[in-house]
Amino acid sequence: MINNDRALSHLLDLLAVEGPSGQEAKVVEAISKKLVSAGCKKAWIKTDDAHKRLGAGYGIGNLIVKMPGTIKAPRIMFSAHMDTVPLCKGAVPVVKGNRIVAKGNTGLGGDDRSGCAAIVSMAETILKNKIPHPPMTLLFPIAEENGLHGSRMVRFKDLGNPAMGFNLDGQEPNEIVIGAMSAVRWKAEIKGISTHAGLEPHKGISAGLIGSKAMAAIAEQGYFGKIVKGNRKGTSNLGSVSGGEASNQVMDQCIMTGECRSHSQAFLEQIVKVHRASFERAAKSVTNDKGKCGKVKFSTISDYRAFRLRKSEACVKIASKAVETVDLKPNPLIMDAGLDANNFNQKGLPTVTLGSGSHKFHQLEEYVDIKEYLTACEVLLDIARLAS
Missing domain, CATH: 3.40.630.10 (Zn peptidases)
Structure with a gap:
């Protein structure tokens, strides 16, 4: 009709x-x-x-x-x-x-x-x-x-x-x-130290490098894109990257956002755990000449179940x-x-x-x-x- x-x-x-x-x-x-x-x-x-x-x-x-x-x-x-x-x-x-x-x-x-x-x-x-x-x-x-x-x-x-x-x-x-699926949105707020990138790069801590190392580690562990671990499945994605002010300044801050999804709530929590741990390790691994390291605040919001x-x-x-x-x-x-x-x-x-x-x-x-x-x-x- x-x-x-x-x-x-x-x-x-x-x-x-x-x-x-x-x-x-x-x-x-x-x-x-x-x-x-x-x-x-x-x-x-x-x-x-x-x-x-x-x-x-x-x-x-x-x-x-x-x-x-x-x-x-x-x-x-x-x-x-x-x-x-x-x-x-x-x-x-x-x-x-x-x-x-x-x-x-x-x-x-x-x-x-x-x-x-x-x-x-x-x-x-x-x-x-x-x-x-x-x-x-x-x-x-x-x-x-x-x-x-x-x-x-x-x-x-x-x-x-x-x-x-x-x-x-x-x-x-x-x-x-x-x-x-269930989905979680995440945000990594990375803090480094700004210095002149040409004169004193060794005194700075690059927030961009921390973020790059974190995402590389997530991918190397098999927790980026399509994720399959035995009979457990999910996805993850990096959605946005922002930070830095000039090419001659060591990037002292960077914000990355993304999402993780799975039909299993328990596996979704595991995916998020890997992301959080990877950012925290990356922040500690990037140091300047005085041994100071970067910092990261990793937060999540549940989108839907x-x-x-x-x-x-x-x-x-x-x-x-x-x-x-x-x-x-x-x-x-x-x-x-x-x-x-x-x-x-x-x-x-x-x-x-x-x-x-x-x-x-x-x-x-x-x-x-x-x-x-x-x-x-x-x-x-x-x-x-x-x-x-």
């Missing part, structure tokens, strides 16, 4: 709206206007105060739409994050064959505007055609791309306490993500049945990444994640497969009917 032309129009419109992490106000406005036009009452639509609780750098909260049901049934939630990565700034979406791509040298933003548009299309179809449905909450979180911050700040009472969730953030519409849903969970069964309804075979999978669903599941809301036709995320080659996107719209509609 999805109007394909309308659904495609919603997607093209939302892809053209800029909304990097923390700056989603224009996306909130665009989605809200579409939902009001579809038949949502303005009283159903609000934003929460997640941005205020997150602090500086965040302009607006999560967009929450609470639709009353036409039948008595538990409330369900549909979600898709609004923000895109910086690569998508200035994206101009164009239809090229059976795909939507970005015109020019930018990413597209199908991650996750395809999910947002699919939810809008599903809601519009239900309201325009007066399809019986349970109470539904449409959640559009902010700041997913830079750390799942919006979903972490969500309060379930603001959502109407849904019984289960269906998150849109993936590729093929038959994908049903039932598990994902792993989850694993049983195939017997109601949201998994409903999503699988909806996929079968569009003549596809459900593909339950465990993802080596983090999703808003990590936070929802950690808080006690069973939530699966489905694909909405986006591919090659965070790349210039990103595209949305139009047929897959339209199928995802149908899957969402079937979920709403099955949940009744």
Whole structure:
């Protein structure tokens, strides 16, 4: 019952709206206007105060739409994050064959505007055609791309306490993500001693050298990139390096940041332990002519925790049945990444994640497969009917 032309129009419109992490106000406005036009009452639509609780750098909260049901049934939630990565700034979406791509040298933003548009299309179809449905909450979180911050700040009472969730953030519409990784962000603040690099380099302590030695040691131990230790697996990455002021000055400070991930919480702690120890050893190993050594402050923040849903969970069964309804075979999978669903599941809301036709995320080659996107719209509609 999805109007394909309308659904495609919603997607093209939302892809053209800029909304990097923390700056989603224009996306909130665009989605809200579409939902009001579809038949949502303005009283159903609000934003929460997640941005205020997150602090500086965040302009607006999560967009929450609470639709009353036409039948008595538990409330369900549909979600898709609004923000895109910086690569998508200035994206101009164009239809090229059976795909939507970005015109020019930018990413597209199908991650996750395809999910947002699919939810809008599903809601519009239900309201325009007066399809019986349970109470539904449409959640559009902010700041997913830079750390799942919006979903972490969500309060379930603001959502109407849904019984289960269906998150849109993936590729093929038959994908049903039932598990994902834990992740930790780390920061190494390295202190050295500044001296003239030409006249008295021996009196200085290079913070850059300490950081370099630490990362080399981590890699030599097999704890960088893809990590496999027996049946234990994980990943680690160095994300940013900053420090130093001039090429003729021994670098006296350097800050490195990165992340570690694993499906196993115990192994994740081991990966972090190796990183911490490597930086501490490196700091002690770099000395000047007086025997002084560098210092390091290594800190971590837990981004999100792993989850694993049983195939017997109601949201998994409903999503699988909806996929079968569009003549596809459900593909339950465990993802080596983090999703808003990590936070929802950690808080006690069973939530699966489905694909909405986006591919090659965070790349210039990103595209949305139009047929897959339209199928995802149908899957969402079937979920709403099955949940009744």
